[in-house]
Amino acid sequence: MRSLRVFESVSVDGYFVDEGGDMGWAHAGAPDPEFDAWVAKNAGSGGALLFGRKTYQEMAGFWPTPMAAAQMPEVARGMNGAKKYLVSRTLAPTWSNTELLPGPLVEVVRALKAEAGPPLVILGSGSVAAQLGDAGLVDEYQLVIVPVVLGAGRTVFGRRQPLQLTEHRVFRESGKVVLTYVVPR
């Protein structure tokens, strides 16, 4: 059985995108080389990535480009090299190492989790994460708490459930706080 981790930047008021669907606020604030190094290490940690259509399109349009290779070489290498699953009925994969899963989402992910293989990681696909949380399929949330109040937005969390804090890390330059929680079984 593979585990499923949701990795997400969230605002202090708990949103992963603002009212207009934007995530740019997550990169605002002071430069923080220590945080960037942590992200780069995290991106190379060997999990398989699981995407919904929208986030896949955005990421597939950035990470394979020379701009990504110049700006964030380590993360780009990790993202391009990783095994990727795209859950979509309409989109054909264009990014390296992508396997298309035509859905329905919950059934597909339940089957994927029953296989042997590296941990599955969801990055930024908030509605996918919320649906899988509701279905009880998320094992771990790794949250980057960004020091901003958005006032309105969308949540990445599903139904009510207790969590268990397992790790934390504070990045002083940017004020970002990474909190890792497991879902108790």
Place this chain on the structure above:
Amino acid sequence: MRSLRVFESVSVDGYFVDEGGDMGWAHAGAPDPEFDAWVAKNAGSGGALLFGRKTYQEMAGFWPTPMAAAQMPEVARGMNGAKKYLVSRTLAPTWSNTELLPGPLVEVVRALKAEAGPPLVILGSGSVAAQLGDAGLVDEYQLVIVPVVLGAGRTVFGRRQPLQLTEHRVFRESGKVVLTYVVPR
């Protein structure tokens, strides 16, 4: 000029009360003497408390009782002894050391902040905190992140604004994380 701090327990998805208005989830989970000691110390730190009607009624019905004195003697002593402001047009104060401020809220708090005196602290009065946040009158948020997803509820935060992380503390027994942010001016 006095500062205004909002002290609040929030869920991982950013709510201070659940869909039914309940805050009981904030006290669930493993016993944590270290956290209790921190709360007791915090309650005795000499700020003046600012309440809306609803939270005042709840707290005035608990902290002066023998049950509170038996269960949490230090916190009860701090709460009962503290200077308290009640912003309400309808409720008469019944709890020790309370000064009634008939409102309107924003004008009253702006005037109070212009006076000399100890810092003002809002505990749990979420709609009061949100209104004052919107008016730009909150200087600091001290948040206890409780390890639970609520799925739905109400937010204590006002409009969009960047924050600055100043302090953090992690309580391992309960998994509660205290994050303190100031609002940059």
